[in-house]
Amino acid sequence: MGKTLKEFLEENHLTLNDNAKLLFDKLGLPKDILSKLEEEYGKSDKMSKSKHNTVDPDEMIEKYGADTVRLYILFAAPPENNFDWTDAGVEGAHRFLKRVWNIILENLELIKDVEYTKEDFKNLSEEDQKIRRKLHQTIKKVNDDIMRNYQFNTAIASIMELVNELYSYKNKSPKILKEAFENLILMLSPFTPFIADELWRLIGKEGYTIQYPFPEPDEEALIEKTKEIPVQINGKVRAKITVPADASEEEVIETALKNESVKKWTDGKQIVKTIFIKGKILNIVVK
Amino acid sequence: MKRQYDFKDIEEKYLKEWEEKEIFKTKEIKGKDKFYVLEMFPYPSGKIHMGHVRNYAIGDAVNRYLRMKGKNTLHPMGWDAFGMPAENAAIKSGIHPAKWTYDNIAYMKNELKRLGFSYDWSREVTTCDPEYYRWNQWIFLKMYERGIAYRKTAVVNWCPFDQTVLANEQVIDGRCWRCDTEVVQREIPSWFLRITDYAEVLLEDLEKLEGKWPSSVITMQKNWIGKSTGATIKFPIDGSTQVLEVFTTRPDTVFGVTFMAVAPEHPLIPELVKGSDYEDEVIGFINRIKSLSTRERGIVEEKEGVFTGLYAINPLTKEKVPIYVANYILWGYGTGAIMAVPAHDQRDWEFAKKYGLPIKPVIKPVDREWDFEKGAYEEEGILINSDGFDGLSSKEAKEKITEFIEEKGYGYKTINFRLRDWNISRQRYWGTPIPIIYCSECGTVPVPEEDLPVLLPENVEITGMGNPLEKVEEFMKTTCPKCGKEARRETDTMDTFFDSSWYFLRYCDAHNDKEPFSKEKVDYWMPVDLYIGGIEHAVLHLLYARFFTKFLHEIGLVSISEPFERLLTQGMVLKKWISIGKLLEILGIDENVDIDELRRKIEELEIVKK
Numbered sequence: 002m003g004k005t006l007k008e009f010l011e012e013n014h015l016t017l018n019d020n021a022k023l024l025f026d027k028l029g030l031p032k033d034i035l036s037k038l039e040e041e042y043g044k045s046d047k048m049s050k051s052k053h054n055t056v057d058p059d060e061m062i063e064k065y066g067a068d069t070v071r072l073y074i075l076f077a078a079p080p081e082n083n084f085d086w087t088d089a090g091v092e093g094a095h096r097f098l099k100r101v102w103n104i105i106l107e108n109l110e111l112i113k114d115v116e117y118t119k120e121d122f123k124n125l126s127e128e129d130q131k132i133r134r135k136l137h138q139t140i141k142k143v144n145d146d147i148m149r150n151y152q153f154n155t156a157i158a159s160i161m162e163l164v165n166e167l168y169s170y171k172n173k174s175p176k177i178l179k180e181a182f183e184n185l186i187l188m189l190s191p192f193t194p195f196i197a198d199e200l201w202r203l204i205g206k207e208g209y210t211i212q213y214p215f216p217e218p219d220e221e222a223l224i225e226k227t228k229e230i231p232v233q234i235n236g237k238v239r240a241k242i243t244v245p246a247d248a249s250e251e252e253v254i255e256t257a258l259k260n261e262s263v264k265k266w267t268d269g270k271q272i273v274k275t276i277f278i279k280g281k282i283l284n285i286v287v288k
Numbered sequence: 289m290k291r292q293y294d295f296k297d298i299e300e301k302y303l304k305e306w307e308e309k310e311i312f313k314t315k316e317i318k319g320k321d322k323f324y325v326l327e328m329f330p331y332p333s334g335k336i337h338m339g340h341v342r343n344y345a346i347g348d349a350v351n352r353y354l355r356m357k358g359k360n361t362l363h364p365m366g367w368d369a370f371g372m373p374a375e376n377a378a379i380k381s382g383i384h385p386a387k388w389t390y391d392n393i394a395y396m397k398n399e400l401k402r403l404g405f406s407y408d409w410s411r412e413v414t415t416c417d418p419e420y421y422r423w424n425q426w427i428f429l430k431m432y433e434r435g436i437a438y439r440k441t442a443v444v445n446w447c448p449f450d451q452t453v454l455a456n457e458q459v460i461d462g463r464c465w466r467c468d469t470e471v472v473q474r475e476i477p478s479w480f481l482r483i484t485d486y487a488e489v490l491l492e493d494l495e496k497l498e499g500k501w502p503s504s505v506i507t508m509q510k511n512w513i514g515k516s517t518g519a520t521i522k523f524p525i526d527g528s529t530q531v532l533e534v535f536t537t538r539p540d541t542v543f544g545v546t547f548m549a550v551a552p553e554h555p556l557i558p559e560l561v562k563g564s565d566y567e568d569e570v571i572g573f574i575n576r577i578k579s580l581s582t583r584e585r586g587i588v589e590e591k592e593g594v595f596t597g598l599y600a601i602n603p604l605t606k607e608k609v610p611i612y613v614a615n616y617i618l619w620g621y622g623t624g625a626i627m628a629v630p631a632h633d634q635r636d637w638e639f640a641k642k643y644g645l646p647i648k649p650v651i652k653p654v655d656r657e658w659d660f661e662k663g664a665y666e667e668e669g670i671l672i673n674s675d676g677f678d679g680l681s682s683k684e685a686k687e688k689i690t691e692f693i694e695e696k697g698y699g700y701k702t703i704n705f706r707l708r709d710w711n712i713s714r715q716r717y718w719g720t721p722i723p724i725i726y727c728s729e730c731g732t733v734p735v736p737e738e739d740l741p742v743l744l745p746e747n748v749e750i751t752g753m754g755n756p757l758e759k760v761e762e763f764m765k766t767t768c769p770k771c772g773k774e775a776r777r778e779t780d781t782m783d784t785f786f787d788s789s790w791y792f793l794r795y796c797d798a799h800n801d802k803e804p805f806s807k808e809k810v811d812y813w814m815p816v817d818l819y820i821g822g823i824e825h826a827v828l829h830l831l832y833a834r835f836f837t838k839f840l841h842e843i844g845l846v847s848i849s850e851p852f853e854r855l856l857t858q859g860m861v862l863k864k865w866i867s868i869g870k871l872l873e874i875l876g877i878d879e880n881v882d883i884d885e886l887r888r889k890i891e892e893l894e895i896v897k898k
Contacts, residue, residue, distance in 0.1 A: 017869035043864030054865040066295030083859040102293035191352035215356035
């Protein structure tokens, strides 16, 4: 028969009010179990030595780096709100920086010696246009969020979204990637200056990111040039078609009637009526 | 093979490069848009904590962003380096406060650098450096010249554990804000700053901060300043030439006065009861109440008092009303005496009920009946039983009665503030010496400017009892700057809130050895465009900094009159935790469980499998 917990606590000068962390340490139990329990059942408190719920900045820097710590703190909540420090949170921030690092290094050869001007972005494919639009929307949002009460958390969230989109960007146009990476790095610079400066150098730039102007959105890229709109036939959506954003009713109908999914429902039928709301929907009534 | 993200390598490399290339250095550039972003400087306690990291990460992101947006930014850092923990460390482990402090600064500076914060370290300010605190002394002398700094014997909050005086703001629920010991009251000569001279402007200018500072901070400052309008009324004491002055915010109730109540500390009472039949009982009561700690006095529910045998005459009704010493009257607010109107003040009502004193209604509610047997009617209403003022509303009556009192010479209109003058004297070693000399011939003599700084002696013995400076002969003994005879130095040091009341100005010109700062440089950088720190400084530090700025503006040293354009009070970093008791609750077991069983139960938890 082993010891009871009561005896064990007495031996180790612990009480039921002490942090369970101390018991986990003494028993050599895995920390991740405790983290999960804390997240699910724990009580939020100000960090204090007496409660043994402090997180040491030096330890975190050692484990994840200063960039991760800074990014996590700024991402976790708006500056004026309290937030709970979690292992999952800081790990998430670290994973994000690795994703940024990896996507740029994977494409380094592709973009290294590439140069671009605005002229290069005139006649782009749909996917290229979309990713550029995402980039410039992000630039706009990051500027807006910082200028509006220093909302770094939402600014960082939109940069994370951009990185996700870059991962699913298939066309990999070197010029577009170069533009995206440059701006991504500069946008990260106020939050994670170390990785920003290193990536800046790796893509072939000089100096330090703080010495460069912060990105400004290309207003033209923000304009949606094409739009995807649903086509209803007798009240049911049967297809989605892509048309120029300012396309007229005639142009849209013409495109719709060429679409295979639409054809299935209109071929051999008589079109009684069409209702079109610009940029939103096309309705076709057939008999 | 693609390179992996090796943060350690990368971060160390750039720390070195940034430092070598001095890329965070700032200087005044005329015509370029400036932005001054400032985080509240830390006390060098030993190590930084996550709250610091958050505070500074926010400031750093702002600085880096605006720098990239083309602003000429100022982003400095320094150390609020005087204060008690250094002295406490000396008491505990014998390390000199200076060594303890500078070692901590070195360690923490390294931590801040490691985080990549873009400070212009060439502007570092350390308040325990004589090159900084000499200007504390200089500003003090300017205040002394203008009567803003003065010495008086006063009842002060005394911490029996730390053996030091505490400011009102440093007493939290009757306890010392640092060591949690119950605070007692004591009389001691101290140096004060006349912040009350600035009460009105400190209040008014809060309006300029609307929408730029959190409204909670503005409200806290308003309440702290605590302006109230009313009247001071003089009640002659029957059979004496003395008068009892009271302050009231409700002159409309003056016809309902049925007794007077004074604070135990009121100096008039012992004098007037001397030799009377009431003397023993009154003095006994006074001494008993005065011996209670501030906290005990703050929490007394039961109103208690003693009749003094004296009567006051209500100048408006000519009625004689008894004078009581009462435990619920505070010395230090108003005049330390009140006219008691039990019909319209609940505390007076309770007191009247206990001691069988009359309750005379003089205000009736506009729209309902009131049973004065059940309690006081404290709201405004219509005057009754008030001679020529009957029928007036409380609002009208307040004005009319105050005018009448002024006409008749019974008193005067008074604006009262809750804000007290700031006691800056500390009976401590690790602070700025107050630059004053006491001469038996010439009295109180300020140290001449050219003799500054008055250096803190290094050779001291710190025992934790009393003020260590009093035991340092070579510091204490000096000569009078006026007559040259032997004299004694002031041994009080300054409240460290003095140090932090103007440090943001010193960053603008951190190495000036001719003056605290050049006006030109301060005018270029000030105001601080964004100030970031914890909400716990909403009243103390932020009010003092505003006060100093207004004083320095008045004497022509700065052009601005408010120091901080925008204030961001950052939230806290919290951490969830569970107690061992809670863990048992989750597992559905008690502490009689076998250790191996406990271990098994933990490892089998559903949550582990997820």
